[in-house]
Amino acid sequence: MNTRFPFADWFRNSSPYINAHRGRTFVVLIEGEALASERWEPLLQDLALLHTLGVRLVMVFGIRPQVGEALSAEGIAPRRIDGRWVADGAIMRHVERIAAELRLKIEARLSLGLPNTPLHGVELTVVSGNLVTAKPLGVRNGVDFHHSGEVRRVRSQAIAELLSQETLVLLPPLGYSSTGEVFDLDAADVAQHVAMGLGADKLILLGDAAGLHDASGLLQRQLTPQEAEPLRRQAPPGSELARHLGAACEAARHGVARTHLLSWHDRDALLGELFTRDGVGTMITQHRYEQLRRATLEDVGGLLELLRPLEERGMLVARSRERLEHQVDDYWVIERDGMIIGCGALHAYPDACMGELACVAVHGDYRGGARGDLLLAEIERESRRRGFTALFALTTHTTHWFLERGFRLDGLEALPHMRRDSYNHARQSKVLLKPLT
Template sequence: MDSRFPFVDWFRNSSPYINAHRGKTFVILIEGAAMASSRWDQLLQDLALLHTLGVRLVLVYGIRPQVSAALEAEGIEVERVEGRWVAHRAIMDHVERIASRQRLDIEAQLSLGLPNTPLHGIELTAVSGNLVTAKPLGVRGGVDFDHSGEVRRVRSQAIESLLAGGNLVILPPLGYSRTGEVFDLDAADIAQHVAVALKADKLILLGESAGLHDDDGQLQRQLGPAQGESLRQQADPGSELWRHLGAACEAARHGVARTHLLSWHDHDALLGELFTRDGVGTMITQNRYEQLRQAVLDDVGGLLALLKPLEARGMLVARTRERLEHEIDDYVVIERDGMIIGCAALHRFPEAAMGELACLAVHTDYRRGSRGDTLLSEVERRARRQGFAQLFALTTHTTHWFFERGFELSSTEALPGLKREAYNQARRSKVLLKSL
């Protein structure tokens, strides 16, 4: 029965993510263009919601469009070198003024608590300060960058203390030197350094682009830093995409588990990425030791080694090398340091709008994690992308594992015709069905 209120079902389905994110540290960059848009109030409300759900938040904000507009109005020409402007004193006056104004605006909006407003009843303390130490870019290629700087150090202990106190930390695109000077910094660079220093669970970059797409226009949901760096080399130096990919790849290399590239134009981007199975943007993650990927022919030997013990125990139907080679495009695998430690297959029955989850297996040494769920989620995602309405599985040993993940007991009559005809009566496998 469908709910009278669609959001209720969404809320129910988001509960695992709410639990998973509680107590985690997220560093979120919101570019200046978003702050000047009609989406700004909604973004702040989303941040406040994350705070109430127990997420520890550091907000870094950009001001490039606002400063550019102010400089143009004053007739001040800006010299740009390799994507950075040369921040002379006249430019820094505008940078400091606008950064301060924007910070005050954020604090004011996060203090809003009138009845009939989304923040009614929320006590949220926003804190800023001299939490990022900077150094000047100096003279490069014969150009004196003056007050343009880069991050020297993040005062991570101070930020940790503020987060532990239940505060939301706000960081402007400024840094402070030991000599008492203020430097103009790249907001994406600040976000990356802060995420690394805090060992943040997520770095979220909200910009113009709704993630990264391949040549066919398909969203690339997950990339490694090497792939991200390759795409960065194709972007214009100093562009938002260039800056965001640089921050994402560097964060991944230095231990930040996941960086998300999202568009602030999308009303649902932030919450949709965090509280749904598939998300809406692109994630950059370092999978040096373990990764989920499409199987290839070279994996057949590893698949045979993984499946043989389970086949011997009668948990899986025996598969020959020839069969695996023929069906290899149906498989996804989890590879850890060159070893296949998990696999699953999606066999397609388009005439019935159904897919079969088959050969789901995880190496015995690696079953304590959530790899089975990861494989299941990937197969479900692929099935939805194929337009399938249902997923079925046949099992003799793991019925309750499937029950716990939304499958229901069914009968052979529910199977597609070809699968029903091939059903092995001797094994008496349970038929499990899940709507997608």
């Protein structure tokens, strides 16, 4: 249906995510390269928008390019080992100065409330402080790293209290020791430990790359830590990819539900990832957000939504809510982020040692991804487990799909007696049979 205002449909489709994100805790890393580009203000505006929608935000920012530029201007060439520079006294002075300057710059922009600006009317309280405790890297392989450090502990309770007061917490890549020293930290490491300490719902890493791609250039939308770890090991030590994948994998293993790898170059990446079903980047998660499982009564509403367009086109026989509720134990569903996008049923005829593959359907937006094959394989496994010797299907529109998957055309006599008696002669469905032995 056409609409005068295309954004209205987007807004309607994003409403479940607006509701789902309210009250959730997100830790967002913005690398220093983004803060040195023209993209930094739109990014802050999007963070302010998330705040107005009730998201609890911790922002961690990087400073590497700014420090590198300052060091080059003074002719200082920092010593680098495995991607970390050795932060001696001269380097640390620049690190502290630039971290303070960028913090003030970010706070100032998040305070902007002039009319005709995106932050008009938004009152954001931004707080930073000694919320990350650090320890020195010390001497490694004979090299004294001086003020280069790593996270020892995050003051999670203090941060959580600030978030409960609707405060945006802003953290530079610095840590403080019990001896009163300041240490240079990796921003990704800070973001990872803060997300783990808070048990954050999301860790969002905004870097140079637009997610991860396979060898053919196809975006990999979802990976487990086990799948992402080889990519981390292949990345150059200290590279942004290595740092981000390391943080993502560790966070996932320690209870952070989802880590998102996005590009700050894309003006719409942050909102596109959070408020659309498929997102725009790569997500690292321990648990698949698209899963095949047995249906429950709670899925009946989603099944009705999925099947209605196919029933209206005559591809499937109409099924009432009562029928679906009665037969729900026969169904498998593919759920994607709370939405039923595929289903299939196995109706048993044990006296004939046969099963009927019925109601195979995939949402129009998700066809072409082998989800039908996934449903068929699962139903074949269940049929064999029950000792069935054959699987049959009735179809009016998708004969070739079944033929390509090992079914053969047969006659009504091949059906179990009970199914033959209930055959709808008006539809003239084709009978397809697949032996399972």
